[in-house]
Amino acid sequence: MIDRMLVVVFDTEEKAYKGKKALFELENEGNVTVYASAVIGKNPDGTVTVKHSDDAPPLATIVGTPLGSLIGLLGGPAGFVIGTGVGMVAGLSADLHNARVNEDFIDDVKKDLLPSKFAVVAEIREDWTVPVDTRMEAIGGVVFRRALSDVKHIIHDEHTAAMKADLAQLKSEHAKASADRKAKLHEKMNQLDSKIQTHLQKTKEHRLAQEQHEKAKAEILKNKAATLKTKAAGIHN
Numbered sequence: 001m002i003d004r005m006l007v008v009v010f011d012t013e014e015k016a017y018k019g020k021k022a023l024f025e026l027e028n029e030g031n032v033t034v035y036a037s038a039v040i041g042k043n044p045d046g047t048v049t050v051k052h053s054d055d056a057p058p059l060a061t062i063v064g065t066p067l068g069s070l071i072g073l074l075g076g077p078a079g080f081v082i083g084t085g086v087g088m089v090a091g092l093s094a095d096l097h098n099a100r101v102n103e104d105f106i107d108d109v110k111k112d113l114l115p116s117k118f119a120v121v122a123e124i125r126e127d128w129t130v131p132v133d134t135r136m137e138a139i140g141g142v143v144f145r146r147a148l149s150d151v152k153h154i155i156h157d158e159h160t161a162a163m164k165a166d167l168a169q170l171k172s173e174h175a176k177a178s179a180d181r182k183a184k185l186h187e188k189m190n191q192l193d194s195k196i197q198t199h200l201q202k203t204k205e206h207r208l209a210q211e212q213h214e215k216a217k218a219e220i221l222k223n224k225a226a227t228l229k230t231k232a233a234g235i236h237n
Contacts, residue, residue, distance in 0.1 A: 048075035
């Protein structure tokens with residue numbers, strides 16, 4: 001089984017909700033596991049609106065997750081809207097690293113997700129692609145999927161190391177500088193040190209969020225396995 005990001009683009013909102021319903025039917029049939037999902041719409045200005053239905057997951061399950069980051073990226077620089085008229089959440093989750101997919105995947109989806117189109121976006125686990133593709137294509141959906149990359153923190157660590165190297169250089173220059181130059185270098189040192197501390201805090205928060213997200217996914221799989229075991233026991237009794 002592979003964890004994937006799934007986007008299915010439809011011409012109408014009605015079809016998108018049918019697509020979401022089909023996705024959960026596939027889960028009930030044992031073909032996929034749905035970690036999180038949403039129906040989105042592309043607005044004329046290029047932003048994305050996250051639609052809500054009675055069975056939609058709460059906002060907390062979307063914001064800060066790979067799914068939320070994907071939605072933010074699909075909304076472009078302007079971000080996305082949570083529900084009609086609720087307000088803009090610009091740039092809140094537009095993080096390519098957190099989305100765990102490559103930029104080419106985002107570009108491919110954007111080419112088809114044009115203004116006035118809708119899509120089902122979901123973080124799923126699936127063994128093979130035929131069940132989802134067959135069901136979605138029957139509704140008129142265009143399917144995009146990409147395996148989620150492993151969570152890596154190399155980029156964050158490299159950025160921190162680079163800034164620390166710059167700070168060390170400034171300290172070295174400060175020690176040798178003339179009196180009038182020391183003040184300017186000291187100001188630059190303080191500014192850079194502040195950036196390093198902010199970056200370290202964001203990195204810590206990012207890692208914690210990823211750990212919590214993975215624990216939540218593991219709990220979903222655990223509960224699903226328990227449900228299947230209970231159903232199997234009921235059949236044999």
